[in-house]
Amino acid sequence: MNLVFTDEQEEYRRQVRSFAERVLRPLAEQQFDFTKPLSRDDIAALRLAIEVHEVATSAPIRPDGTLDRICLGVFVEEVSRVNICLALLGNALFFPLWNIRDLLDEEQAKIYAHVFAPGEIVSMGLSEPDVGSDPTHIQTKVRRTDTGWVINGRKQWTSYATIAAGILTACRKADEDGGGISLFLVDRTTQEYDVRVIPCLGMSAISTCEVTFEECWVPPEAELTPDRDGLRAALALVEQARFDIVFQAIGVAQAAMDLAVSYAKDRTQFGRPIGSFQLIQGMLADMATQIEAARLLAYRACSRVEAGDPARAEISMAKAYATEMGVRVASDAIAVHGAIGLTKECAAERYLRDARMLTIPDGTTQIHKLVIGRELTGLSAFR
Ligand SMILES: Cc1cc2nc3c(=O)[nH]c(=O)nc-3n(C[C@H](O)[C@H](O)[C@H](O)COP(=O)(O)OP(=O)(O)OC[C@H]3O[C@@H](n4cnc5c(N)ncnc54)[C@H](O)[C@@H]3O)c2cc1C
Numbered sequence: 001m002n003l004v005f006t007d008e009q010e011e012y013r014r015q016v017r018s019f020a021e022r023v024l025r026p027l028a029e030q031q032f033d034f035t036k037p038l039s040r041d042d043i044a045a046l047r048l049a050i051e052v053h054e055v056a057t058s059a060p061i062r063p064d065g066t067l068d069r070i071c072l073g074v075f076v077e078e079v080s081r082v083n084i085c086l087a088l089l090g091n092a093l094f095f096p097l098w099n100i101r102d103l104l105d106e107e108q109a110k111i112y113a114h115v116f117a118p119g120e121i122v123s124m125g126l127s128e129p130d131v132g133s134d135p136t137h138i139q140t141k142v143r144r145t146d147t148g149w150v151i152n153g154r155k156q157w158t159s160y161a162t163i164a165a166g167i168l169t170a171c172r173k174a175d176e177d178g179g180g181i182s183l184f185l186v187d188r189t190t191q192e193y194d195v196r197v198i199p200c201l202g203m204s205a206i207s208t209c210e211v212t213f214e215e216c217w218v219p220p221e222a223e224l225t226p227d228r229d230g231l232r233a234a235l236a237l238v239e240q241a242r243f244d245i246v247f248q249a250i251g252v253a254q255a256a257m258d259l260a261v262s263y264a265k266d267r268t269q270f271g272r273p274i275g276s277f278q279l280i281q282g283m284l285a286d287m288a289t290q291i292e293a294a295r296l297l298a299y300r301a302c303s304r305v306e307a308g309d310p311a312r313a314e315i316s317m318a319k320a321y322a323t324e325m326g327v328r329v330a331s332d333a334i335a336v337h338g339a340i341g342l343t344k345e346c347a348a349e350r351y352l353r354d355a356r357m358l359t360i361p362d363g364t365t366q367i368h369k370l371v372i373g374r375e376l377t378g379l380s381a382f383r
Pocket of ligand 1: 156363364367
């Protein structure tokens with residue numbers, strides 16, 4: 001088993017880090033306001049500034065044409081050290097980090113090319129007011145008409161719906177169509193739906209939304225899963241996106257620790273840098289150890305997936321551990337800073353708010369523990 005990055009992967013990390021520090025940090029901290037949801041114009045302007053940098057717009061592909069998932073993790077981690085919202089908006093700002101377009105057939109890919117054009121992003125509408133950890137009871141309805149389909153219902157916690165080119169919407173079909181769940185692509189340029197922003201604790205640069213569909217007509221080709229289980233297809237996409245969350249948590253934790261180390265060396269009390277006190281060093285040591293443990297879990301889960309293993313338990317271990325670790329490390333970074341750590345003058349408070357947002361989407365910590373338990377015992381707690 002090889003637990004070190006290859007020279008190529010180390011070189012890739014250097015390139016992404018240099019790009020993130022030189023290009024992304026000034027954009028996120030000086031030129032754009034990341035304290036409120038970015039608009040479509042902001043995204044277009046950011047994309048213009050970013051797309052001239054090759055490392056930002058080309059996915060890490062190996063010479064044999066396969067995606068290097070380890071490098072993808074490195075990319076998300078390094079970008080998230082600057083601001084996790086950049087990684088969350090990755091499909092619009094960089095390259096497809098996870099790909100809804102894979103659901104489309106050739107004809108649909110032509111029709112909806114504008115929805116997946118560079119700079120665009122598509123939201124995922126799975127959760128609803130009464131549908132969270134258990135997505136099997138989706139209530140948003142779709143009924144067939146002579147000319148297509150009509151959608152009625154409400155989606156909740158839909159990320160970046162204010163700027164999305166479309167919403168991938170999980171709907172329940174009418175009984176006469178089998179009553180199953182199917183996925184529909186609702187195109188913002190041709191369909192109307194209401195979007196309400198729900199202000200949240202962190203991730204301030206992206207909107208978390210409620211989306212309401214009222215007699216929303218879509219054409220026949222909007223159905224992306226006519227012959228398969230739409231819920232299964234949606235959950236496969238969530239699985240792709242889950243790795244991003246794991247690496248976002250590692251990136252934000254690393255940023256929090258870097259800040260704490262730097263402050264511990266500068267801040268003096270009792271005539272000495274606080275970093276020389278054993279209890280402060282103990283906190284820093286715990287932060288570094290937990291970040292490294294999360295990294296090992298995450299990159300190992302990636303390697304297993306690359307080797308063709310579903311690695312269900314390992315992915316759940318990485319998601320549950322890394323996201324909870326992000327909260328602990330960011331909180332300890334505040335402790336190292338004392339009072340200033342609680343203020344908007346110090347990035348540590350943003351790191352804690354952002355890290356706290358990651359334990360819930362794409363399966364809460366509790367749900368991932370149940371997945372691990374199921375893999376260990378063969379017994380499901382879900383039914
Ligand atoms: C920042 C953010 C972005 C999101 N983006 C999207 C998005 O783009 N698209 C989308 O469709 N959804 C999105 N979501 C929704 C997310 O997927 C759900 O919040 C998540 O699945 C949990 O559902 P819930 O919030 O309704 O909590 P619930 O399922 O109601 O759970 C409430 C609590 O009960 C616990 N719980 C539930 N069932 C069990 C059980 N069997 N055993 C033990 N404990 C249990 C949970 O762990 C949690 O602590 C997002 C959420 C957040 C926070």
